[in-house]
Amino acid sequence: MKIAQVAPLYESVPPHRYGGTERVVSYLTEELVRQGEDVTLFASGDSKTAGHLIPICPRSLRLGKAADTLAHHILLLEEVFRRADQFDIVHFHIDYLHFPLSRRAAFRQVTTLHGRLDLPDLPPLYYRFTDMPVISISHSQRRPLPQAQWVGTVYHGLPPDSFTFQETQGDYLLFLGRISPEKRVDRAIEIARRSDRKLKIAAKIDRVDRYYFNKHIKHLLNEPFIEFIGEVDHGEKNKLLGGASALLFPIDWPEPFGLVMIEAFACGTPVIGFSCGSVPEIIVDGETGFIVDDIDRAVEAVGKIDQISRARCRSEFEQRFTDRHMAQDYIRIYHHLLSPSSTQVAA
C-alpha cells in the first residue's frame, strides 16, 4: 500500500526531546515500513525515516524559531495535495487544517486527532465536516465531538525494545511529565508524603507554566523525600521509569492518551492514575496499577502496590501497546476506508 504520513512541523520526526505527536508518527511510520508498506513522510527537513522523506522546512519550527508557523503548514498542505494522487491513502496528523481541501479532493484520507477536543471552538467545525473520517487515540477523547465521523480508536504504541523491563521494584514513586496545572504534581507530592515514600519528579517546565511553577509548586519541593530532576532524555527516562515502584499519574484534565503510562508498563512499572480522560482505558484496575478518584484512594493504592506483578505490566504493554499493534490497527482502518463498500468518498 502507498501511504503518506503527514506530521506537524513543530518538532522533527522523531523529535529531539519532547513532542508526543511527532514521536508517535515516527513509530508508526517506521513500523509500517518494517511491515512492508511503501511510506512517504511529510515532515520537517531534520526528520529521519526509513521511508521517503518529503521535507517541508529545513529544520523543525521550534528549533528554527519560526515566527509564523502557519505559513509552513500551508506549504505542507500544498506539497501533500500536489502529490496526493501518488498515494492509496493519506494519513494526516495535523488536526482539521486540511478539511476544506480534502473534502474537494479525490483521494482517500484519514486524520488522527492527537489533542484534547473539549474546546468550545470545535463543535461548529466538526458539525460542518461530518464527512471527514477521524481516528481517536482513546474512546474518552471522542466524547465532546459525537458528531464527527469516527472510524476507529487506535491506542499509541512503542517499539518493544525502546524501554527496558525491570523485574525488581525500586524504592521510589515517580512523577514524569510537564509541570502544569492539569498534570497536578502537587497531588503527587501529597500522595508521597502521606505514603511516607520517596518521590522523584522528572519534569519539563514550559515557558507558559513558569508562573504556575514559581507560584504554586516551587515551595512544595523543599522536602527531604523529594528529588526534583528536571527534563530528562530518553536514557534517563528509561532508567527512572524502570526503577520506580509506581508511576503516579494524578491528572486533572481529559488526557487524550498519556504516553507515559505505557512507557511505564514497558518497564514493568505499575501506574496509579486518577480517573480522567483515557486512564480507565489504559490501566486495568488491580492488574497493571490502580484507578483512583482522590488522594485517600491513591495513598491506599501505594500501600497495595506490591500486589501488582511487574511481569503482568510488561505483558499488558506487549499485548496492547506496541508499535506493531498500532500499525496493524491503522492498516485495518486504511483497508476499510479503501474497500469499495466504504462510504467515505470525496468528490
Place this chain on the structure above:
Amino acid sequence: MKIAQVAPLYESVPPHRYGGTERVVSYLTEELVRQGEDVTLFASGDSKTAGHLIPICPRSLRLGKAADTLAHHILLLEEVFRRADQFDIVHFHIDYLHFPLSRRAAFRQVTTLHGRLDLPDLPPLYYRFTDMPVISISHSQRRPLPQAQWVGTVYHGLPPDSFTFQETQGDYLLFLGRISPEKRVDRAIEIARRSDRKLKIAAKIDRVDRYYFNKHIKHLLNEPFIEFIGEVDHGEKNKLLGGASALLFPIDWPEPFGLVMIEAFACGTPVIGFSCGSVPEIIVDGETGFIVDDIDRAVEAVGKIDQISRARCRSEFEQRFTDRHMAQDYIRIYHHLLSPSSTQVAA
C-alpha cells in the same frame, strides 16, 4: 458585480475599537454597496453591513475569547468555498490561508495583504504560490516578496465625514497608536521635550507589550509636558487628532500602511513621520508634514510645522485617501482580473 469580502474573525466588521484590517474591510464593503455593487461580507456574526452578511461565528473571536481561533477560520474557508460560484470575484483579507484551496478552485479571487511581510517564514510560501494575485497596501510593503504576483497597490481610505476638519492648529503634539517597541513612543517623548511642546499620548497597551511598557516607557511619563490618555474611542480620537499641531509618527519598523496618518490628514493635521515603510508614500514632505530620519530632524520639523497648511492636508486626504478612491481602485483591479485577457485563471 457580485463581490464577496472575506474578513478575519478576530474583530467584528467594523470593530468595536481597535482592528485596522476589519475597519478597512468595513469601509470598503459599505462604499462598494453605495457604488451599486452586490456585496456579501463573510465575517463574525456581530458585524454590521448594508450588504449581505454571512456570519461565521456568533461574536468576534476576541470578544468571544476563543481558544482555538484557527478552527473558526477553517470554517470561514468552508463557507466561502461552498458559495464561491455565486460571486464574480472573491476578495480575501485573511492572508495566505486560502491559497491551496483557491489554486484548485474555478473562481476569480484576489487577496489584500494587510500585515508586515518581512518575516523569514514567508518567502518559501510565496515562491510556491506565484499564481495567487495579491494586492499591497503600500509599495514598500512588497519589498520582501518580489516573487509574489502583485496586481496592484491600493491605499486605505476613510469616509470623508468620519473625521472633522479643524482649521486652526492646537497647541500640542500627539502620539496615537499602540505602545510597542516598533512604534517608538520614547522618540515622541524626546522630540516633544527638545521642542518644548506639550505631548498627548493616546495609546493602547496590548498584553504582549505590558513588559515593554513597564520596563522601558512608564518611567518616562512622569513629566509635566506629557499627558497620558490610554485607549480612546472614535469620538475622542477625532477630537485629539483635530486639536493637535502635528501627529508624531516616529516608527522603527516597516509599517505596511499606517491608518493614523490619513486620519490626521482628514482632520487637517500634518504628520511628522520617520522614513520607514509606507511613510514616504503617504506624507508629501514639506506639504502635508515632514519625513525625517532622526530626532534632530524631527525637532526641526516641529519648529517648521506652521509652514504646513492644514487645508492642504485635508485636500490631500480628499484626493488620495477616501473610501471612494479605495473602492474605485479595487473595482479597477476586479475588472482587470475578470477581463478575458487576464492570465489569472485557476483550474
